[in-house]
Amino acid sequence: MNRDVDRELAIETRDLTKIYGSGNTEVVAMRNASMKVSVGEVVALLGPSGSGKSTFLTAVGLINPPTSGQVYIRGQLVLDGSTAHTNLRAFRRRHIGFVFQKSNLIPFLTAIENVQIAIELNGESSRAARRKAMELLDDLGVGDRAENRPSMLSGGQQQRVAVARALANNPSVILADEPTAALDSERGRQVMELFCQVAHEHGAGVIVVTHDHRALDVFDTTYEMEDGRMSPPTHTV
Numbered sequence: 001m002n003r004d005v006d007r008e009l010a011i012e013t014r015d016l017t018k019i020y021g022s023g024n025t026e027v028v029a030m031r032n033a034s035m036k037v038s039v040g041e042v043v044a045l046l047g048p049s050g051s052g053k054s055t056f057l058t059a060v061g062l063i064n065p066p067t068s069g070q071v072y073i074r075g076q077l078v079l080d081g082s083t084a085h086t087n088l089r090a091f092r093r094r095h096i097g098f099v100f101q102k103s104n105l106i107p108f109l110t111a112i113e114n115v116q117i118a119i120e121l122n123g124e125s126s127r128a129a130r131r132k133a134m135e136l137l138d139d140l141g142v143g144d145r146a147e148n149r150p151s152m153l154s155g156g157q158q159q160r161v162a163v164a165r166a167l168a169n170n171p172s173v174i175l176a177d178e179p180t181a182a183l184d185s186e187r188g189r190q191v192m193e194l195f196c197q198v199a200h201e202h203g204a205g206v207i208v209v210t211h212d213h214r215a216l217d218v219f220d221t222t223y224e225m226e227d228g229r230m231s232p233p234t235h236t237v
């Protein structure tokens with residue numbers, strides 16, 4: 001990626017601070033955390049347990065607002081401290097895709113239905129949604145498992161379906177919390193590589209919280225949190 005060009009930003013956070021509790025129980029979980037993620041950039045977020053990664057990710061995901069600081073998505077100010085500048089639920093559904101540690105697929109729906117339903121919820125016709133869902137499953141190498149329920153799929157295949165679902169509505173932003181934690185290192189790497197490839201192709205800004213230092217070369221940029229503070233970015237050459 002050519003970083004000399006001022007690319008369009010998918011995500012920008014400015015000085016995010018989060019304080020839980022008050023008085024004796026006050027915890028400053030995040031201090032002035034700033035990050036810029038361009039369209040098509042895939043970022044790894046590292047840090048020890050309790051360093052504030054989930055607090056940061058859930059603030060960017062508009063789930064757990066910061067105490068102060070701003071979140072911009074595609075240049076639009078969405079959160080200023082705990083003040084919402086848009087309808088957060090609607091904005092989240094349209095612009096943000098989530099991938100969790102476990103795939104969280106709906107057990108009684110097939111792989112394709114799990115992806116299709118996410119597209120239909122955003123107002124697509126069932127036919128168009130099914131076609132798009134199939135394309136995504138094919139992209140992620142699980143098209144041949146489209147008619148299987150999650151219990152018939154391996155952990156890696158389930159996670160690929162979950163990634164397809166996160167990409168379903170062409171989100172500007174994808175947030176993943178240890179998406180490969182339940183997989184062995186080889187399968188974890190495969191899922192991460194595919195995830196990055198598809199995110200690049202779809203032009204989303206992606207932040208992945210990971211503990212796996214072995215797969216860092218698949219990311220464009222790495223940040224590290226420690227004691228609530230965000231490091232400057234390290235770019236992969």
Ligand SMILES: Nc1ncnc2c1ncn2[C@@H]1O[C@H](COP(=O)(O)OP(=O)(O)OP(=O)(O)O)[C@@H](O)[C@H]1O
Nearest residue numbers: 020021027029047048049050051052053054055056
């Ligand atoms: N709801 C809460 N109330 C009070 N303190 C909290 C709350 N959530 C998190 N914390 C505290 O904030 C700090 C940062 O937690 P956070 O979960 O963001 O860290 P993390 O880096 O994601 O950790 P892990 O890797 O273990 O998930 C920790 O000290 C944690 O105990």
